[in-house]
Amino acid sequence: MIEKKKGSKANLIFALGLVVLVFVLEQLLPSSSMLLTVIKKSAIYALAAVSMNLLNGFTGLFSLGQAGFMMIGAYAYAILNVPTDQRAAVYQYFDGGIIQFSITEGISSVLGNVAGLIIGVLLSLVVAGLVAAVFAYLIGLPVLRFRGDYLAVATLGFAEIIRAFFQWDKLGPITNGSNLLRKFTNLADFNIKNSTGQVIINLSTTILVLIVAACIMIIAMMINSTYGRSFKAIRDDETAAEAMGINLAKHKMTSFVVSAFFAGIAGALLAMYQTTVQAAPFKTAMTYEILLIVVIGGIGSLSGSCISAFIFVGASEWWLRFLDEEKYNILNTHILRSGFRKVVFSVIIMIIVLFFRKGIMGENELNIAGFGRWLKRLFTGKKKPAIETEAK
Amino acid sequence: MKKVLTLLLVAVMLLGLCACGGNSNNPTPANPDPGTEATDTIKIGIFQPASGDNGAPGKQETLGSQYANVVQPTVEINGKTYNVELVIVDNESSNDKAVSAAQTLVSQDVSVVLGSYGSGVSIAGSDVFGAAGIPCIGVSCTNPQVTLGNDFYFRVCFLDPFQGTVLANLAVDQYKAQKAYVLTKLGDDYSVGVGNYFKNAFEKLGGECIVETFQEGNSDFTSYITKAKNEGCQICVAPISVEAAALFLEQAATQDIGMPILAGDTFDSNVIAGVGKGKNLDIYCSTFYVEGGNPEFDSNFKAWMESDATALANNGGNTTIAACSVLGYDAYFVALEAMKKAGAFDKDSIKAALPDVEYDGVTGHIAFDENGDAIRDSAFVKHLNTETGEYELFGIQQVK
Amino acid sequence: MQWIQQNLPYFLAGISVGGQYALIAIGYTMVYGILRLINFAHGDIFMCAGLMLVYLSASLPFYVSIPLVLLLTVLLGFTVERVAYKPLRKAPRMSVMISAIGVSYLLQNVALYVTGGLSKQYPAIPWLSDTVTVFGALTKRVTIITPFLTIILIVLLVLLINHTNVGMAMRAVSKDFETSLLMGIKIDNVISVTFIIGSFLAGVGSLLFFSNYTGVTPTVGAMPGLKAFVAAVFGGIGSVPGAVIGAFIIGICENIIKAMGWTTFSDAFTFALLILILIFRPTGLFGEKVTDKV
DSSP states (O other): OHHHHHHHHHHHHHHHHHHHHHHHHHHHSOTTOHHHHHHHHHHHHHHHHHHHHIIIIISOOOOOOHHHHHHHHHHHHHHHHSOHHHHHHHTTTTTTOSOOOOHHHHHHHHHOHHHHHHHHHHHHHHHHHHHHHHHHHHHHHHHTTSOHHHHHHHHHHHHHHHHHHHHOGGGHHHHOTTSOEESSOOGGGGSEEOTTSOEEEOOHHHHHHHHHHHHHHHHHHHHTSHHHHHHHHHHHOHHHHHHTTOOHHHHHHHHHHHHHHHHHHHHHHHHHHHSEEOSTTOSHHHHHHHHHHHHHHOTTOHHHHHHHHHHHHHIIIIITGGGGOGGGOSTTOOOSSTTHHHHHHHHHHHHHHHHOTTTTTTTOOOOHHHHHHHHHHHHHTOOOOHHHHHHO | OHHHHHHHHHHHHHHHHHHHHHHHHSOOOSSOOTTSGGGGEEEEEEEEOSSSTTHHHHHHHHHHHHHHHHHOOEEEETTEEEEEEEEEEEOTTOHHHHHHHHHHHHHTTOSEEEOOSSHHHHHHHHHHHHHHTOOEEESSOOOGGGTTTOTTEEESSOOHHHHHHHHHHHHHHHHOOSEEEEEEETTOHHHHHHHHHHHHHHHHTTOEEEEEEEOTTOOOOHHHHHHHHHTTOSEEEOOOOHHHHHHHHHHHHHTTOOSOEEEOGGGOSHHHHHHHTTSSOOEEEEESOOTTSSHHHHHHHHHHHHHOHHHHHHTTSSOOOOHHHHHHHHHHHHHHHHHHHHTSOSHHHHHHHGGGOEEEETTEEEEBOTTSBBOOOEEEEEEEETTTTEEEEEEEEEOO | OHHHHHHHHHHHHHHHHHHHHHHHHHHHHHHHHHHOOOOTTHHHHHHHHHHHHHHHTTTSOHHHHHHHHHHHHHHHHHHHIIIIIGGGTTSOHHHHHHHHHHHHHHHHHHHHHHHTTOOEEOOOOTTTTOEEEETTEEEEHHHHHHHHHHHHHHHHHHHHHHHSHHHHHHHHHHHOHHHHHHTTOOHHHHHHHHHHHHHHHHHHHHHHHHHHSOEEOTTTTHHHHHHHHHHHHHTOTTBHHHHHHHHHHHHHHHHHHHHTTOGGGHHHHHHHHHHHHHHHOTTOTTTTTOOOBO
8 A cells, every 4th residue: 555655656756747847848949849739739638538548448438429528628618718809700700609708807807817817727627627527417317328339329429419519500609600719718828928928938838738637647546546446347347346336327427427527628728729619620530539549558548548649649740740741752652642641650550459459558557666666676787676576 | 568668658758859859950040140051941831731621722722832933943132042942731621630730830940831722721720820920821711810810811812701792792783683592511611701791791782591501521412402492592602612512513413403603712623613514504703813814824834734743633634723823823922022021031020021012913913901911802703614614704893 | 293393302312312321331230240340440441432433433444343343342341351350359349349440540541642632523424323303303313223222232132141051150140159159150251241241232332322422532431331320220230121221211311301401410410310219229120120130
């Protein structure tokens, strides 16, 4: 037990270290650096993947509704944060919409700009998560009774239905129909500027990573609690779990709602990152992408999801981009052209799915304390102590 | 096993750092220092779709800029000649992919960005460019939201409210239409925009509109066409992307829609002309340029396309000149003009110079108003000759 | 008469689309019956079939290219099964489904690369693509052909399932995977046959679908694929006649929804139908009664 405490402490330090590293990177690199973009996007996808992992990996509920919940979160956040004086421009076809306040603005007017921004955004994120959670509860009532594959298709279907509703022009005064929502508070607002409007300290990436890290910590805590153990029991054997006195319906619902809550936050963060929101991109394809991240990282491993989110986003948006450029073609072949990057990428994914079925981490977590010991051994040259082997 | 994984993790992190190291090693300095090797090249970003819904016209628009780059590969600033290099990135016609595509251009330190075809992607990318302080010249993104409240976005084309009014006037003047069927695509800012402005203008003229929408990925337009016929509409307005339009027109011909089809600049494409050829359709579109407007440009551009197999393929296999190609060509020269005017090619100077740039392009005189929109008061209306499969000039519509 | 003339196009479109969904849905329902796998790649195989005809017909006459396309589609389906699903036979079901999603992703991206992301115009097949008049409503001949061809193919399939050795093996495998293995049925062969039949029908479906809606894009298979799957669930997954009836119902309802002016919800409606049927009749319309599960 003491060992475990130590481990979680090490994890906390590691996470904080990561945030500090991101902060340092953000100050050193030019703000146009692709690395920062990839860090931002992968942090968001990591949270989405972890929330999906909670459902698919830890509770054994195969749900494909993640993009739908992210969309709800993104919309909730965006709708509540468009500044009042911009509403007329954003809701141009709907006479400025019917919602005429902005959370961040409202709080700023009471508490001042800095406090208003921080509290306002955090509050909006929580609201975004809650809205997604409420939807999840309502959807969960009928859907969670379905078994395996039917659950997957039903959640996928619900995501599509919700998408259609958000695009409905009768709801336009709220959702702006199928048009873009924009101008809301975004990550760039966190950069600290001097009086002439020049950025002195870049904080947009750091704040995002901090929020994501906090959310993932909460999920990790939940998984390590009695709830988490019940989830795993349900995953491994429903009947046995029920026999042990675990309330199946209640636990499944908890897992579903919590997962949707964090997916909603991930969606809201995605909105902040993209600075615009529209229902169209939240398609099944987005759910599939997140599912693939979970699989590559290892179903049932939170740290795996985070690592694979970074690799997935980095590879698809950055490292493999050279494959699309004709100038790198050798011997006048036309193999390298627009789209080749994606072919290579999907082949790699297939290889992982077929031959490395456990993904990067399997069901293990990144063991920081263990890693520290391993480093120590490496430097002192000592053999593995026998006790530790036994403990495994 | 754990060791292997840890090593893998370390390797990944190193890779990440290397990549970022490689990135930060060769940035072009924001304030160029004349005389060093690296500053002999000016980078212009081309932010265009090469795949997805607007892939075909996006490629044609890129082609115009590429041709301009062939015609004028250098620019002289303060007595020194610089090479101009185009950095082309595919935004996949998708608003969510546009953000990272825009970021790619930003990380390559381009001085100015041209694009995009499609208003949605331009709006989605605009905040990234704005945050990086890179000025953009919109080529054929016609939605007002692109430049509104965005100091960094300029554009060389006319706007959707204008286009919608042109189409409404055409419907009323030419066909005395009382009832119009408007088909728009959900989530496409251009389509919804033109549809809306048409509706407003048409209703002001005393008409009545039926507006229907379709989801992305829809390929069955039978019901829409049936509806248009059953409701007794006299005119059909379909400001939709080329890809959907090809499907729509094919089915409209099969079912004999029996009313003229009006559309905006998207229809000015040889894909549409090819679909319409030999069919019983009456197609009009408002557009920026008509072939023959500048014969010298036309013949040179065609000769270039014929000499370059890739260019010809990107133009859809023939040398018909699309209006968006010509705009892409003009936008490139507007960018060069701004550099000359600024006497520098860093992004801030270009941005400062752009509002006052005036240029006589192939598509006419280009100057910007206070929003950064080109001041244009006339649009060409083309009619498709279904026998030859080519667009012909129908008239020039002016709106004050 | 005028009412018919006005509303017939909706029904014609509905029946025609329904027939095309039916041909795709059979692939889903048979594979699910045997492997308990939602073959998410099936819609993309359908798309590939369309794309292949675009390229092959450019250089070959139709009487060569069409059979060749059907052959290649069958080969594609067979290969996908052998490469992506067979190695995972003993793995958890979720892994296989993820593999299917991976294949779908791969096929779409390959198509994106080959086409350069542009929509390809499907060739007009003579006779099939001609315009005809039915009770005053104009449509393509393929619209009329589709339901009949679909029903003929289904009858043949049901005969095959009920009256041949392969069919018997299929029924056995879908009833009890393990026992049929013990009884000496070569499971791998049976599964391959299933995929071959499914892909063949998807190939035929692509001929009919794209003759009507003539643009082939890399993602064109996704929506028809999902809807066909919904049709399969609606009719009771594993049941061939159920899938066909489900497909026709969905095709017709979808067009009625559009006719009523609810165009935004035409896709969503299909999924709503799916959820309703799962709530009130989880085994689908014919899930229990029909015995020839495949």
